Amino acid sequence: MPVATDSTATYTAVISTLNHFDPIPLDEGRHRDGLKKLAKLAVDQLGDQELTHHADHSHK
Amino acid sequence: MGTRKSVAALTATEKADFVAAVKALKAQSSGRNYDWFVRTHMDYFSTVSSHNYAHQSSSFLPWHRQYLLELENALKAHNPAVDLPYWNWTANRSTTGPPFTSDFMGGNGSGGNGPVTTAPFAGSTRWRINVSATSSTSLRRAMALRGSLPTTSDADSVMGVSSYDASPWNSSSSSGLRNRVEGGLAPNLHNRIHVWVGGHMAQIDSPNDPVFFLHHCNVDRLYHLWQARWGFGADRYLPGGGVANVVDVNETLVPFGVTVASTLDHRGLYTYA
Numbered sequence: 001m002p003v004a005t006d007s008t009a010t011y012t013a014v015i016s017t018l019n020h021f022d023p024i025p026l027d028e029g030r031h032r033d034g035l036k037k038l039a040k041l042a043v044d045q046l047g048d049q050e051l052t053h054h055a056d057h058s059h060k
Numbered sequence: 061m062g063t064r065k066s067v068a069a070l071t072a073t074e075k076a077d078f079v080a081a082v083k084a085l086k087a088q089s090s091g092r093n094y095d096w097f098v099r100t101h102m103d104y105f106s107t108v109s110s111h112n113y114a115h116q117s118s119s120f121l122p123w124h125r126q127y128l129l130e131l132e133n134a135l136k137a138h139n140p141a142v143d144l145p146y147w148n149w150t151a152n153r154s155t156t157g158p159p160f161t162s163d164f165m166g167g168n169g170s171g172g173n174g175p176v177t178t179a180p181f182a183g184s185t186r187w188r189i190n191v192s193a194t195s196s197t198s199l200r201r202a203m204a205l206r207g208s209l210p211t212t213s214d215a216d217s218v219m220g221v222s223s224y225d226a227s228p229w230n231s232s233s234s235s236g237l238r239n240r241v242e243g244g245l246a247p248n249l250h251n252r253i254h255v256w257v258g259g260h261m262a263q264i265d266s267p268n269d270p271v272f273f274l275h276h277c278n279v280d281r282l283y284h285l286w287q288a289r290w291g292f293g294a295d296r297y298l299p300g301g302g303v304a305n306v307v308d309v310n311e312t313l314v315p316f317g318v319t320v321a322s323t324l325d326h327r328g329l330y331t332y333a
Contacts, residue, residue, distance in 0.1 A: 012231075016106060017193040017264045020115070021243065021254035022206065023231075044205075045262060046194060047173045054102065054265065055193040 013038045017055045018045045062132070062143040062330040064281070067159040067274055068152055069333070070145055075164045077142050079180050082270050084138040085131075086187070097131055098191045098267045100315065105264050110305045113314055116231040118224070118299060119307035120242045121283045122323040124276050126316045129329065131273055143330070146277035149253055150212045155203045165271045166199075169259050173202035176259075181270060192265045199269055202258030209256055214247035219286055225298045229306045236298070237286055241279060250279050281332045292325040 010027040013034050014020060019041050026034030070078070086094040104114040104123070114123045132144045145159075152158045159165040166178040175198035181187040184197040218240045225236040231244035243251030253275050254261050260268040267273070290296055294309050297320060301308045309320045 018262070020105070020264060021251040021262060021266075044173065045258075049194040049196050052193055052195055054191060 063333050065333045067145045081135040081138045081142045095191050101267045118229045122320045125323050144277050146281050147274035149209045168203045169201040200259030207252045207255030210249050294321045
């Protein structure tokens with residue numbers, strides 16, 4: 001994600017396979033921990049599972 | 061014409077018939093079987109031919125309306141008496157009450173985000189996950205660990221919104237019914253249910269959990285109630301035309317081959333009790 005170091009924009013961090021319904025805000029302000037939250041969500045969601053080839057399912 | 065009832069009002073026979081029809085559709089070896097519906101939801105999860113048909117777009121509500129109708133008709137091919145029921149999550153809020161009873165959708169996953177342990181969709185021998193972004197072949201749920209259920213007040217609040225949608229017609233739209241229902245705007249009636257149920261419902265392959273269809277039936281019921289107040293006509297859908305890469309009212313909903321306009325007044329096909 002091309003985010004300038006002085007950016008004030010808030011982006012949405014989504015791994016569509018896992019958190020489309022629960023997007024996480026990410027910025028250089030109060031959402032600086034967004035990537036950490038996304039990583040925790042991915043770990044919690046997967047648990048003992050692995051991603052399958054459908055996780056990079058192509059769209060027509 | 062079918063009448064869609066609340067899961068809380070189903071008789072034991074109606075619940076058994078619905079479960080049997082869902083399992084028959086899963087076992088169907090040709091045509092549009094249950095896994096076709098899972099795969100189609102995955103295919104249309106994001107951009108297809110420069111359009112977001114199913115999500116984060118104006119066509120979210122009509123696309124899922126037609127998707128449910130196709131599923132309901134596929135179930136009726138196995139048992140014509142079956143109608144799709146709805147889960148009114150503003151009223152039925154327990155992880156052990158309707159629809160999560162052992163004679164219907166079954167209960168929570170074990171140990172946080174594990175396999176559902178109570179029938180009839182518990183375990184891969186009863187209900188095998190064939191098409192999924194993750195490797196579990198058993199249905200998983202993680203209820204009430206994340207997210208929350210909307211209240212009656214939340215649902216009522218969107219009924220007073222007169223406009224259907226607004227530019228830029230996506231998750232950034234700052235007004236309108238559609239984004240409030242879908243989840244880009246508060247009160248977020250749709251996304252948070254997927255998160256609250258968790259497990260497969262939280263993933264791209266959420267239709268692997270049959271409760272997906274009961275949830276979306278309730279979303280469609282709320283859209284129906286909004287239309288009953290503001291109108292079923294094509295003039296109530298936005299955008300009306302001329303917006304590139306957004307499904308306008310007279311454009312076709314792929315892959316169903318019907319226009320948005322043709323889905324808006326559903327009252328000749330089904331109604332809600």
